[in-house]
Amino acid sequence: MKTEIVICLGSSCFSRGSKKTVQFIKDYIKENQLEDKVYFHGNHCSGNCANGPIVKINDKEYENVSPDNIVFLLDSILKKD
Numbered sequence: 001m002k003t004e005i006v007i008c009l010g011s012s013c014f015s016r017g018s019k020k021t022v023q024f025i026k027d028y029i030k031e032n033q034l035e036d037k038v039y040f041h042g043n044h045c046s047g048n049c050a051n052g053p054i055v056k057i058n059d060k061e062y063e064n065v066s067p068d069n070i071v072f073l074l075d076s077i078l079k080k081d
């Protein structure tokens, strides 16, 4: 089963820098050849703007996401095997 990564593309998360994280995740997937293992896409505002940017990985929500902290999440979730 693919790991689903969803990033909020709503305006609040955008103004908090989600765009940088979108690019970071794209590059990460490419660099680690995870295209077949990861389904990465954007979504609308989930209403948790105050804690954004918001990223969901397999339905678990992560708050205040930035390239600096998402790298640890991606490593721990995607580099298990």
Ligand code: FES
Pocket: 008, 009, 010, 011, 012, 013, 014, 044, 045, 046, 047, 048, 049, 050, 052, 053, 054
């Ligand atoms: S804009 Fe991202 S949760 Fe609202």
